[in-house]
Amino acid sequence: MAILEVNEIRKKFDKEEILKGISFSMEMGQTLSIIGSSGSGKTTLLRCLNFLERPDEGSITVNGDVLFFANYSKLDDKELRQKRHHFGMVFQQFNLFPQYTALENVILAPKLAATSKEEIEEITENGKELLRKMGLEDRMSNYPHQLSGGQQQRVAIARALALKPDILCFDEPTSALDPELTGEVLKVIKELAMQKTTMIIVTHEIGFARDVSDEIIFMDGGVIAEQGTPEQVIDNPTNERTKQFLANYLK
Amino acid sequence: MFVNVTLSLLEGFLGTLKLFLLTLVFSLPLGLIISFGSMHKRMIVRLPIRFIIWVVRGTPLMLQLLIIFYGPGIFLGMNVWGSGDGGRFTAALVAFVINYACYFSEIFRGGIQSIPKGQYEAAAVLGLSKSQTFFKIVLLQVVKKIVPPISNEVITLVKDTSLARVIAFYEIIWEGERFIKSAGIIWPLFYTGAFYLVFSGLLTLLFGYIEKKLDYFK
DSSP states (O other), rough: SSSEEEEEEEEEEEEEEEEEEEEEOTTTTHHHEEEOOSSHHHHHHHHTTTTTTTOOEEEETTTEEEEEESSSSSOOOHHHHHTOOOOOOEEETTHHHHTTTTTHHHHHHHHHHHHHHHHHHHHHHHHHHHHHHHTTTTTTOGGGGSSSSHHHHHHHHHHHHHHHOOOEESSTTTTTHHHHHOOOOOHHHHHHHHHHHOOEEEOOOHHHHHHSSSSSEEEEEEEEEEEEEIIIIISSSSSSHHHHHHHHHHO | OHHHHHHHHHHHHHHHHHHHHHHHHHHHHHHHHHHHHTSSHHHHHHHHHHHHHHHHHHHHEEEEHHHHHHHHHIIOOOOOSSSSSHHHHHHHHHHHHHHHHHHHHHHHHHHHTTHHHHHHHHHHTTTOOOOHHIIIHHHHHHHHHHHHHHHHHHHHHHHHHGGGGGGGGGOOHHEEHHHHHHHHHOHHHHHHHHHHHHHHHHHHHHHHHHOOOOOOOO
């Protein structure tokens, strides 16, 4: 069964329709990359999945549980927070909390939900383990401003993983990084892909998307123009727009 | 003579200090509430609040003191402040609290609005509630941003308390002036400056310390 099913998502800002009916599904353990030019709606789609935007139409189902159905009355705050736990989100600008250390950033949210001392200890241990996996064991007590962009983004990935989301979303995770720092972040994401973490990655790194993805979606003008395996979409595109986009990209 | 003058000026300074401290105690929280009002989604809440802030910031504090103290008697025909020094103090306190709350509210608003949207979004995707987001994420970042402008206002407040003498509130300048009539000497009035200077010096040190304490993050 598909872990995620997105059905006919539409979203308008003012009068302009940014998402014009997006449907796709993905399997557990898969990595899905969404590529496309700026303004094609890929970031908006990701933000809809994370409830940072509210779709006007359509539905989102995770593990058979309907998270969002546009005709529902407005979700209350508590319900919304429950549903959010299915998704983790890594932002382009990292958005770490500056007054907390790397470790505190990672464990803040699970700690707030914890009920016992033992649980907090477990959360702290788990947070340290995650940072170790990110190659940051000597950076745990550093504050964000003491870390490089690549290190900050790896902390942000650990922070998203700490809540054990079903699906981890990345919104252009390397776009705000110096070119020499993108490698360390991509490497971490690649490792996650090999460990069968279910991920959706909005990215401009076409080469990386080809390497790491099981499935690729090419978005154009608010619709899915082409979808398939990396071999299909990137190496043998059939849609004219995809060909154009990739040609510009590789130039 | 010098010791006598110092002692009576100190007594006057107690009045200054009382007005200063109580103004802070009430105007800081009131300012936070007003700042929420001035950022409210609904125009019907936001506009009246912004209007009040405009009026209060756009007129002299001395005039506000006079209107608040004499206004009720003249326009409503009733003495809401009671008689004597207690009444003068209450009226002065009300005027100062309203005035400073409006100034503080603008500082708070600037601080709160300067927090990047990404901080709220990160908190939201981590499942934090609105109050958790405000108290665990936003507040300390706001405090760090507003310490310098708040310290400015607080130091201005120390000196603004002297305006309360227009409604005959007893404070240090009042006490200093008394010596002109009673002893024919003017230097006690000038000497009051030293009290202000020492006190604002202490406040400067205090705010410098707070700023330094919050220096561990950026």
